[in-house]
Amino acid sequence: xxxxxxxxxxxxxxxxxxxxxxxxxxxxxxxxxxxxxxxxxxxxxxxxxxxxxxxxxxxxxxxxxxxxxxxxxxxxxxxxxxxxxxxxxx
Numbered sequence: 108x109x110x111x112x113x114x115x116x117x118x119x120x121x122x123x124x125x126x127x128x129x130x131x132x133x134x135x136x137x138x139x140x141x142x143x144x145x146x147x148x149x150x151x152x153x154x155x156x157x158x159x160x161x162x163x164x165x166x167x168x169x170x171x172x173x174x175x176x177x178x179x180x181x182x183x184x185x186x187x188x189x190x191x192x193x194x195x196x197x
Contacts, residue, residue: 121146122167129154 128139
């Protein structure tokens with residue numbers, strides 16, 4: 108099982124791809140570089156949740172696969188991208 112920083116169970120996180128700029132340790136409303144985040148459930152995305160892109164993609168692929176009744180690995184190649192107006196609390 109792939110684990111995140113802090114050894115969180117992958118079922119307890121959201122996979123987030125962000126293109127928000129960062130100022131200090133917070134996201135801003137400006138466009139910035141692409142960041143890949145493992146965000147613990149019930150937490151707001153933060154630059155502290157960033158992981159390397161290859162680790163993020165491996166985790167997303169692992170989360171989207173299972174074994175069918177013949178014990179054959181089946182993968183779903185679907186990535187949901189959501190745009191938000193703002194990820195910061197006002």
